[in-house]
Amino acid sequence: MPELSPFEARLAAAVRGFADGADTRVDAAEVASKAIGRRRFGAFTSLGLPLPLPSWIVLLLGLLLLALVGSTMLGGSRGEDRLAVAPSASPATTERPAPSPTSMPATDGKGDEVVSGTETQVQLSRGVVTATSAMNDRRVSGTGTFRIGVDGYDQVSSEWGTLRLENTAGAWEGSCTGATWDDGSRSVVACWLVGSGGYAGYTYYRIHRSMTGRTATFDVEGVIFPGSPPNLTDPEVP
Amino acid sequence: MAATGDSVAFARIVAAYHADMVRVAYVVSGGSQDLADDAVQAAWAVAWRKLGSLRDPERLKPWLITVAANEARQLCRRQRRTALVELHVDTLTAEGPDPADGATILDLERAMLNLSPDDRALLALRYEAGLDSSQIGALAGRPASTVRWRLSRLIARLRKELADA
Numbered sequence: 408m409p410e411l412s413p414f415e416a417r418l419a420a421a422v423r424g425f426a427d428g429a430d431t432r433v434d435a436a437e438v439a440s441k442a443i444g445r446r447r448f449g450a451f452t453s454l455g456l457p458l459p460l461p462s463w464i465v466l467l468l469g470l471l472l473l474a475l476v477g478s479t480m481l482g483g484s485r486g487e488d489r490l491a492v493a494p495s496a497s498p499a500t501t502e503r504p505a506p507s508p509t510s511m512p513a514t515d516g517k518g519d520e521v522v523s524g525t526e527t528q529v530q531l532s533r534g535v536v537t538a539t540s541a542m543n544d545r546r547v548s549g550t551g552t553f554r555i556g557v558d559g560y561d562q563v564s565s566e567w568g569t570l571r572l573e574n575t576a577g578a579w580e581g582s583c584t585g586a587t588w589d590d591g592s593r594s595v596v597a598c599w600l601v602g603s604g605g606y607a608g609y610t611y612y613r614i615h616r617s618m619t620g621r622t623a624t625f626d627v628e629g630v631i632f633p634g635s636p637p638n639l640t641d642p643e644v645p
Numbered sequence: 646m647a648a649t650g651d652s653v654a655f656a657r658i659v660a661a662y663h664a665d666m667v668r669v670a671y672v673v674s675g676g677s678q679d680l681a682d683d684a685v686q687a688a689w690a691v692a693w694r695k696l697g698s699l700r701d702p703e704r705l706k707p708w709l710i711t712v713a714a715n716e717a718r719q720l721c722r723r724q725r726r727t728a729l730v731e732l733h734v735d736t737l738t739a740e741g742p743d744p745a746d747g748a749t750i751l752d753l754e755r756a757m758l759n760l761s762p763d764d765r766a767l768l769a770l771r772y773e774a775g776l777d778s779s780q781i782g783a784l785a786g787r788p789a790s791t792v793r794w795r796l797s798r799l800i801a802r803l804r805k806e807l808a809d810a
Contacts, residue, residue: 419772421753426773429671431664439656442689557791
């Protein structure tokens with residue numbers, strides 16, 4: 408820790424002194440068991456049902472088998488669909504899965520398009536965020552570099568800066584504004600980007616947002632169109 | 646090993662880091678042992694689920710401590726009304742603080758109780774866990790400059806409150 412001012416040194420001592428009041432004794436095996444148990448037993452534990460996991464698995468498999476047999480006996484041809492049971496999501500997974508770029512069909516990469524995908528932050532250093540965009544349009548997939556400033560208030564922050572997104576065929580560059588809240592875990596940022604290289608003459612307007620509390624992966628949606636970003640200083644704007 | 650689901654290895658990690666996590670959660674909770682215990686237990690459940698996604702073992706301790714701080718913040722938010730009442734009583738019974746430059750550690754501890762859980766989390770991560778702004782920012786997904794700005798604003802506010810009182 409770098410050298411602290413006298414006031415900050417006393418503050419640090421106060422924080423540590425306050426923490427000394429905590430009872431830190433622990434039965435590690437019990438804490439670990441509870442933590443693991445939450446995952447294994449999930450809802451059953453919250454229902455106060457102390458059955459061990461194997462019994463529940465046997466019971467659930469039995470019910471599943473019964474349901475499948477019943478469905479088949481009733482002659483439902485749709486039962487065949489149900490037989491193709493995909494592995495269920497782990498009960499530990501509580502986050503909403505990010506929309507994959509494959510959740511929207513890939514575009515032909517030409518002309519105007521509606522695009523979507525995800526962006527994953529890979530590095531954050533001195534206010535510069537490097538991220539990778541995986542979109543359903545190859546023109547806007549690639550590596551992005553955000554240079555962002557933040558004006559923080561008690562509950563929220565406004566963000567502003569620039570984004571350059573590039574790949575082998577060209578680049579997009581422009582300005583972004585947005586807001587974050589909930590300690591930065593939720594945010595919406597919109598960017599107007601102008602194409603260059605292979606994308607010259609095109610504009611990419613995009614919004615990235617995190618509404619799920621995830622901080623390193625964002626949902627991205629946007630549009631690509633031939634033309635320039637709107638000019639709000641145009642005297643003909645109504 | 647714990648990352649791949651070895652419960653014995655996981656218990657060893659609990660033994661190694663539980664105390665550090667409780668101390669931070671205790672600060673965030675404003676001195677509630679029950680809340681700190683609940684927060685850290687919840688943090689261990691998160692750790693068990695997500696340990697496999699942690700690529701750098703050296704980041705384990707700061708990551709665990711940050712998870713505990715976040716769980717404590719969330720529990721505090723749910724219990725905010727109760728906490729405010731309790732803090733109000735503390736404030737009424739507190740002795741008048743000295744000006745900032747002469748503020749004692751006891752004065753500062755009292756002032757901390759009037760902060761939000763978010764602010765206490767920042768202080769705990771910085772001064773109890775010893776994380777710097779870059780580490781806090783990286784774990785919280787925010788720029789280090791934002792963390793520094795919040796911290797400096799918080800320190801200035803505490804100085805002012807202690808000086809004005």
